[in-house]
Amino acid sequence: MVWLLVSISRDRPGLLNDITGIIRSHNMNIRNIVGNNYAILIEVEGKADTRLMNELGNVDGVNTVNSTELPITLLGFVKEDFMKAVLYYVMERDPELLERLGYEYGKELMRHLLDSVVDARDAIYTSLRILTALGGVLVLVDMRFAQGGITVSITEAFDEDVGMPMTRGIIKGLFETTGARHSIKIERRDTQSIITVT
Numbered sequence: 371m372v373w374l375l376v377s378i379s380r381d382r383p384g385l386l387n388d389i390t391g392i393i394r395s396h397n398m399n400i401r402n403i404v405g406n407n408y409a410i411l412i413e414v415e416g417k418a419d420t421r422l423m424n425e426l427g428n429v430d431g432v433n434t435v436n437s438t439e440l441p442i443t444l445l446g447f448v449k450e451d452f453m454k455a456v457l458y459y460v461m462e463r464d465p466e467l468l469e470r471l472g473y474e475y476g477k478e479l480m481r482h483l484l485d486s487v488v489d490a491r492d493a494i495y496t497s498l499r500i501l502t503a504l505g506g507v508l509v510l511v512d513m514r515f516a517q518g519g520i521t522v523s524i525t526e527a528f529d530e531d532v533g534m535p536m537t538r539g540i541i542k543g544l545f546e547t548t549g550a551r552h553s554i555k556i557e558r559r560d561t562q563s564i565i566t567v568t
Contacts, residue, residue, distance in 0.1 A: 374412040379433035381407035472536035476543020490548040519568040
């Protein structure tokens, strides 16, 4: 993987489109983009040759372009290490705090969604999709409603290493915002965590 660091001299409408268009024209896959109106980091698959670097450098609004090959995933490294540090610190001092924080977070997310989504099931599903899109919290694989309970399958919960207390809290908060108390059971199956809500 290659990271392109694009320094911006003048932000303008269409700048990001022009930059990604050039990368696409070189038949390169863009894996990650992060940045602001001063600099953009773009992770691409392939090699950043001189022609690509020159074309990107000639885009109106681009100051300089550099490339680097890093053996780590830059975005995941910073976020993952920070979250793990917080998790381990809190788990040593007040393990129940993470579940309480997750619970309040889940309730707030549902409250906002229930203002625009009438059906509680749709709001729960949308909440889990939002958490998936935000990245780093969890990845929703499936959600099934059955008589007597709901099964939620997830992967990549950020607190898996410490027993998923915040994830449990988030799920409980999402469901209990609808007014009823719920029991949450989490079990690990292969690469997924199965959460049963009754």
